[in-house]
Amino acid sequence: xxxxxxxxxxxxxxxxxxxxxxxxxxxxxxxxxxxxxxxxxxxxxxxxxxxxxxxxxxxxxxxxxxxxxxxxxxxxxxxxxxxxxxxxxxxxxxxxxxxxxxxxxxxxxxxxxxxxxxxxxxxxxxxxxxxxxxxxxxxxxxxxxxxxxxxxxxxxxxxxxxxxxxxxxxxxxxxxxxxxxxxxxxxxxxxxxxxxxxxxxxxxxxxxxxxxxxxxxxxxxxxxxxxxxxxxxxxxxxxxxxxxxxxxxxxxxxxxxxxxxxxxxxxxxxxxxxxxxxxxxxxxxxxxxxxxxxxxxxxxxxxxxxxxxxxxxxxx
Numbered sequence: 001x002x003x004x005x006x007x008x009x010x011x012x013x014x015x016x017x018x019x020x021x022x023x024x025x026x027x028x029x030x031x032x033x034x035x036x037x038x039x040x041x042x043x044x045x046x047x048x049x050x051x052x053x054x055x056x057x058x059x060x061x062x063x064x065x066x067x068x069x070x071x072x073x074x075x076x077x078x079x080x081x082x083x084x085x086x087x088x089x090x091x092x093x094x095x096x097x098x099x100x101x102x103x104x105x106x107x108x109x110x111x112x113x114x115x116x117x118x119x120x121x122x123x124x125x126x127x128x129x130x131x132x133x134x135x136x137x138x139x140x141x142x143x144x145x146x147x148x149x150x151x152x153x154x155x156x157x158x159x160x161x162x163x164x165x166x167x168x169x170x171x172x173x174x175x176x177x178x179x180x181x182x183x184x185x186x187x188x189x190x191x192x193x194x195x196x197x198x199x200x201x202x203x204x205x206x207x208x209x210x211x212x213x214x215x216x217x218x219x220x221x222x223x224x225x226x227x228x229x230x231x232x233x234x235x236x237x238x239x240x241x242x243x244x245x246x247x248x249x250x251x252x253x254x255x256x257x258x259x260x261x262x263x264x265x266x267x268x269x270x271x272x273x274x275x276x277x278x279x280x281x282x283x284x285x286x287x288x289x290x291x292x293x294x295x296x297x298x299x300x301x302x303x304x305x306x307x308x309x310x311x312x313x314x315x316x
Contacts, residue, residue, distance in 0.1 A: 013108050014062045019051045023062065026069040034091045035236070040127045040302070042091035046192055047076045049203040061108050063092075063101050070096040073105040077116055078191065084313060085120045086113040087191070087306075102135055110139070110309070119313030128305040141307035146284040150298040154242070154275050157267035157296055163257060166225070168265050171215035176201055179215070182224055186248035193246065209233040216269060218249070218262050225253040228266040232273055239276035247280075263296060 016023065034042040050058045051074055063071030073090035088109045092101045106123065113121045123141055125132030127149075136142070171179060180201050187193035204210060214230040226249035235241045244266060249259050270278055280298060282289045 012064050013104065014064065015108070015112070016060050016062070017051070017058065019060055023060070023069075024052060027062075027072055030069055030072060030091065030093055033094055037094040038127065039237075042126060043072075043074065043089040044124065044126070045204075045207075046200075047074045047087070047089060049207075050076060050200070052203070059112060061090075061105055061112075063105055065096065069093070071101040071105050073109050075109055075112060077113075077118065078195070081117060084116055084118045085122065086116060086118045087122045087124065088113075089124045089126075097131075103138070106135065106139055110311075114311055117313050118311050120311055121309045123307045123309070124304060125307060126304045127302045132305070132307075136307040139309065141309045143305050144308035145306040147304040147306070148282050148284050148290065149301045149304065150280050150282060150290075150293050151301040152267070152278040152280075152293075152296065152298040154271055154278055156271050157264050160261050160264045163220075163261055165221040166258060166261060167219050168216050168262070169219065171212045171217055171227075173212070175217075176205070178224070179217075179227065182227060182250065183246065183248075186226065186250055214269070214273075216262070216265055218258060218265075220253055220256075220258065225250055225258055226262055228262050230266055230270060230273075232270070232275060240274065242270035242273060242275035242278045244278070244280040260292065263292065267296065 019027065031042060047058060051060050057077040059075055061073040061075075062069060071090070071092045073088060075086050075088045077084055077086050079085055086109075088106075090102060090105045090109070092105075109123075110121060121141075122144065123136065125136070176198065180196060180198055183196055183201075184194060205212075209231055211232070214232060216228040216230070217224060218226040218228070227247070228244065229246040231243040231245035233241060233243075244263070247259075247262060247266065249262065267278065278298075279301070280293055281304075282293060284290065284303070
């Protein structure tokens with residue numbers, strides 16, 4: 001990311017609502033290059049999957065120089081026309097940084113958000129850095145959310161007694177709509193997780209890392225009380241990483257110690273899957289969640305920051 005005046009012309013920026021195969025191939029090369037240079041992935045999975053399958057409320061901005069993809073940004077709009085917010089991520093090819101490409105991409109994204117009559121724009125900076133802070137300041141964006149990335153060694157977690165009437169089983173075939181409904185009820189109102197569609201769920205299930213056996217469904221006296229979805233994949237120098245991808249309890253089952261039991265079960269499952277490290281993301285403002293992970297010997301790894309810009313927005 002950078003804040004210098006752009007040297008890239010507007011006609012070198014392409015806007016699409018669906019990523020075609022050629023886009024994806026070039027983008028995967030760009031992501032690999034940025035990940036190698038920065039030590040972490042530059043964009044999140046959620047928006048990328050939506051754009052791979054096409055989305056009316058999402059767009060991608062691709063920056064080209066000499067027919068080479070040198071920068072990329074994507075957005076996704078949330079909310080209705082009266083309270084629409086746009087979330088964005090961007091990445092620039094390492095050898096083309098400090099040439100104003102990041103600024104050109106962000107300027108285009110802001111123009112698009114204004115055209116959508118959005119009330120706000122959120123820009124995610126993964127593993128927040130001096131460069132991302134500088135770019136945010138240059139466009140008058142201020143930090144709004146901080147997402148902690150916490151790690152834990154892969155050893156056995158503390159053993160917890162099984163609560164009365166509680167049991168855990170893997171996700172069953174044909175349970176997609178049940179899982180979707182449970183997820184959206186658990187995360188109602190959450191900026192990213194609270195409004196999944198069946199297409200969102202199936203896009204994740206289509207990923208190479210997905211294994212139904214890694215989705216642990218918690219039952220309490222026969223009723224679904226929560227779930228712990230685990231994601232296991234190779235991540236370069238980090239090795240084989242087991243991520244607590246999504247975890248939560250249904251509202252009516254909270255406050256009964258089931259969250260600790262579910263987390264413990266997820267960690268034991270990962271220890272049997274021979275991962276090198278266990279990772280989880282948690283909002284810094286979620287003090288109870290941060291405390292829970294600390295009690296299971298997670299430690300701070302890095303922080304992702306969402307910078308926010310207030311826009312005119314509103315229905316016309």
